[in-house]
Amino acid sequence: MxxxxxxxxxxxxxxxxxxxxxxxxxxxxxxxxxxxxxxxxxxxxxxxxxxxxxxxxxxxxxxxxxxxxxxxxxxxxxxxxxxxxxxxxxxxxxxxxxxxxxxxxxxxxxxxxxxxxxxxTALSTYCEIPESVRTADLRGAHLAAETGAGTLPVALPEVSFLSARGYGLAQIERCSVAPTATAAELDLEGSDEYVIETWLGPVPENRLDHVALLRRRMSTDVPGAEKYGGEESWDAERVRSSDAEKIAKGETMATALALLGDEPAGYTQVGFSAEQPEIGWQYGTLVIIDHRGHRLGARLKIANHRSLAEYSAVERVYTWNAVENSWMLAINDQAGFATWAWVGMWTKNLH
Ligand SMILES: CC(C)(COP(=O)(O)OP(=O)(O)OC[C@H]1O[C@@H](n2cnc3c(N)ncnc32)[C@H](O)[C@@H]1OP(=O)(O)O)[C@@H](O)C(=O)NCCC(=O)NCCS
CATH class of the missing domain: 3.40.630.30 (Gcn5-related N-acetyltransferase (GNAT))
Structure with missing residues (x-):
């Protein structure tokens, strides 16, 4: 070769x-x-x-x-x-x-x-196993993730291959899919002061710093983040540049942002491409630690799905979550998601 x-x-x-x-x-x-x-x-x-x-x-x-x-x-x-x-x-x-x-x-x-x-030298990779493939082999030997949450069958080619090449199974994520139409039937209300804004396309100028802060936190404040690197440097300019890149590749982002006064409390984003307009791909979702406990995660996702159902052609959204992130899985269940596949996240240090 x-x-x-x-x-x-x-x-x-x-x-x-x-x-x-x-x-x-x-x-x-x-x-x-x-x-x-x-x-x-x-x-x-x-x-x-x-x-x-x-x-x-x-x-x-x-x-x-x-x-x-x-x-x-x-x-x-x-x-x-x-x-x-x-x-x-x-x-x-x-x-x-x-x-x-x-x-x-x-x-x-x-x-x-x-x-x-x-x-x-700090490498990471992944393998995606459809739900039906994983459940076909429940009796064979399984490899447990280093987090202690979730396993994958050892006999799968990707699992054998990555193990043989010295990669460790750091974490397992659940990939799930939800129809955007479901959100219209779900409860979005909260009896508090938080306001949720939604938009399609680039981040408005007056929200660039809010999103930059959330993107920075997203690289550290989710389970297992430290395994894949440290804090990402994000500022308004990088948010603009990221939006410009999305436009260049024909991708639109749908964003829901939670605010308490003018303070950012959380966000969620779904991208969809002009070539595949009926399918949405979940990007980051984060509620800042001080603002957790107000159902903001579910409310953000529901608000974003409603906005997608109303203003885009997106019919279904795929998302990925660490299986130990039981809060986010509960949020996704509330937002109408069902399991589609299991994703092994692997790491290897070349030192
Ligand atoms: C994973 C993948 C890249 C392996 O490619 P491949 O050319 O078949 O792998 P190799 O022949 O080089 O295998 C190397 C070692 O991996 C292990 N392995 C690979 N496939 C295996 C299988 N089906 N069963 C058991 N062990 C296997 C073995 O240890 C093998 O060494 P050996 O043949 O000397 O026993 C291939 O299955 C693939 O393309 N899968 C879909 C893509 C994917 O999931 N990629 C994720 C990894 S980044």
Whole structure:
């Protein structure tokens, strides 16, 4: 297998355009084999963005493995450039008919050595297991997450692969899905002073600092955050830049922000793309510690789903939560979510 590497924004533009359909076809094959469903098929603009975007805050590395000219394996690593510069979030996949021949191990080894050479030694990755696949093997041996909450069957290829490559199963997340229409029937009211604002699109100028503060807290104040790096540096300029990137890749963000007077108390965001307008993807949700205990998490999610149902074409929203985060799971149950898949979060330190 011949492995090449592209850093986002640094490839030859014509070569990248030619590569996109090939990678889309590869990623679609991988997703169809995973059993996660067509909602998880790759989005062309997201893929283009991961190859072409030039941001001062983040970069994506893409590795492509070919045999006789055909793509047989591919990997990605997301890098933060202004904070957590020793971390990388990676992922790799091998064409289903060519698995168990050492291609995955060869690709991952190359990725790790390139990342280590770049000072990226705190690695994290994930594997997504559909609910039906996990429940098909309840009697076999299971690997427990380091948090103590949740297990995955050892016999699954991804679990064996990552264990064999020295990754530790740090945490398990539940992926769940909710129809946005359900929110209209749910109780949004609270008998307190909090006000919830919702909007679609970029963060308004007068809320940039509020969102920057919440994004900063989001990187430290959720269960397990310390495993994937320290506090992220966020200011109004980075929020603007993040919004500009979303627009560039055809993604709209729906935000609900809770305020007590002018003080930010919590937020939740869902993104949807122009190419897949009926599907929403949950981004961060956070209620600041001082403001917990007012059902703000559920109220934010319900408000955001109502706004999506009213002002967008989004019909369903997928979300991910750490299984030990029982508060957020309860909030999601209240907001109408049902389990779709289980996600193993893995870490490895190259030191
Ligand atoms: C995980 C994945 C990349 C493995 O690719 P692969 O080319 O089949 O893996 P390799 O042949 O290099 O296997 C390396 C080791 O992993 C383990 N392994 C991989 N697949 C396994 C399986 N089906 N059963 C048991 N062990 C397995 C073995 O220890 C193997 O070494 P061995 O063959 O010497 O026993 C592939 O299954 C895949 O693309 N899955 C979907 C994508 C994904 O979930 N990626 C998550 C990881 S980032």
């Amino acid at each position: 011949e492995i090449t590497r592209i850093r986002s924004g640094h490839g030859n533009p014509a070569a990248i355009e030619a590569l996109i359909p090939e990678l889309l076809a590869f990623d679609t094959v991988i997703n169809r084999a995973s059993g996660l469903g067509e909602d998880f098929d790759p989005i062309p603009e997201e893929l283009r963005h991961s190859l072409t975007s030039r941001s001062e805050y983040r970069a994506t590395l893409t590795w492509i493995g070919r045999n006789h000219g055909d793509i047989v394996a591919r990997g990605t690593a997301d890098l933060r450039l202004t904070s957590n510069t020793d971390t990388a979030e990676l992922w790799c996949a091998v064409r289903p008919d060519l698995r168990r021949r050492g291609l995955g191990a060869a690709l991952l080894e190359q990725m790790e050595s390139d990342l280590a050479a770049d000072g990226r």
